[in-house]
Amino acid sequence: MQRLDRKLGFLSALPMTAVLLLAFLAPMAVIALFSIMPQKVFSLSNTPDFSAYRVFFSQGYYKSLLWSLGMALASTLILLVVCWPLAYGMAKVFGRFTLVLTIAVVMSLFVSENIRLFGWVLTLMKGGLIEGHIRTWTGVGFESPLYGVPIIVFGLVYVYLPFMLFPLAQGIAMVPDDTRQAAADLGATRWQILTQIEIPQAAPGIVVGSLLSFVLAAGALAESKILGGQAVIAIADDIETAFTFGQDWPLGSALSMILIVIIGTFALLGVSRVDLDAIMGRKR
């Protein structure tokens, strides 16, 4: 039986592994190789000189990286606070409403991110849904909040909300009611229960949710382009420009590598601490 399991496991992993090998790991290798090539070459048959990495510092690309990481961190922290009560409700309070909420949130995911961000532009612009109506009713308008750093963070919070909400709800569902009850009986305050019982026990959900939203937000592009009007340049935007207008593949590859290493470190650290079998409900 065990030998059969081993064989079948290997065989059934083959299609997925083949796709990832050919279309994920191989392209990564190409990026890694291109990143050490001299600037502005289009083939790998050159002598590597690592010059693209020097440009990262000398031309100020590190600023975009810091902005991207900073905005990703801010949106992750905001998401934790915003999603916690809702995730708590979904896991412990709502009952039937949880299903409605789940369907509503998942359906919003299927609408292209572009269209939803464009919708926020129409909602928030001068003469948009909110300002236009308020001005007509009260006679007083206000300046549009679009095109700045806060609105980009807002966009990140909006787009990545489901990626925080669902893992968090899953994590909170893993907190046994008995422990909370016991703590309350022993005289713990609401705050003590939150910090000493709920947060530690829901940690896997918190880790996965924060990791997902941070990593996705760090590589995000559309929020700063559509909502931010390029008030600041995201690192993903720099990467795109290097490849397209800049026609500088080694520079784009070097920037990608830096982003990949940072994101990969976070992702691997987080994923290795979490037991996937437990989160996804393995029974045996």
Added chain:
Amino acid sequence: MPASRSTRIVLFIYGLLVIGFLYLPLVSVGFASVSRARYLSFPIKRYSSKWYADALASSTVKDLLWTSLSVAVIVTIISVVIAFFGALAFARYNWRYRTAFQKLILLPIFFPQTVLGLALLMWFNSLGIIPTWKTAVVAHLVWIAPIATLIVAIRAYGFDPALEEAARDMGAGTPTILREITLPLLMPGLVSAGLFAFLLSWGNFPLSLFTTGADSTLPEWLYAKMVSGYSPLVPTLGIMSVVGSFVIIMAALCVAWMLRANKESKIAQH
């Protein structure tokens, strides 16, 4: 420790507010799509369905829809097949590299999609492949097949391996077991994985951006128009794409509900 009545009500209202927050931008897009004016400003003074008529008559729109649909359908079929086997390797069989395989599958999901698209573009280029919508299928697969696998895996965790073992004890071979036992048991997971695959591919923009070559999918076209300036067709096509996905979801939910009702009435008859 059941929550108090007031906590319940506050949380419930909060939940409704979040749903409202998620859908507010679509309301704006909806209004914009039926505004008659070429340059949009709220409140809308005159409504018209002119832009919808324009969109339906346009051959560009037909091409966009056709490209998006072809990509989504092929991605769905391949993803479901990969996910069926992948989920068994992920959740069911005990084999040596199972935990490594689980982590490998998570990597592309965590990966920034724009960078993945660019990496694939360079990879295709070094292989001498000219990007068309077919290369976009490959790009979508890298991200969507792992997600589909996770969805089927949740289902695979839930089923009892004793059923398969019983069939094996009675002399069934592996292909028979997969067809007669595993496939029907995983079917609900496969259907939702297929649904996810289709809709995620249909709405995906960052992966398509660099991998479609001269072809263009609907989200790509919308983005190009958004960045270059307002076109009244943007909200119209946006809403058409949204309505398309919602119709598919509703149809799927109805079919699932009918199948369940059918099954229950059969059980009741016995």
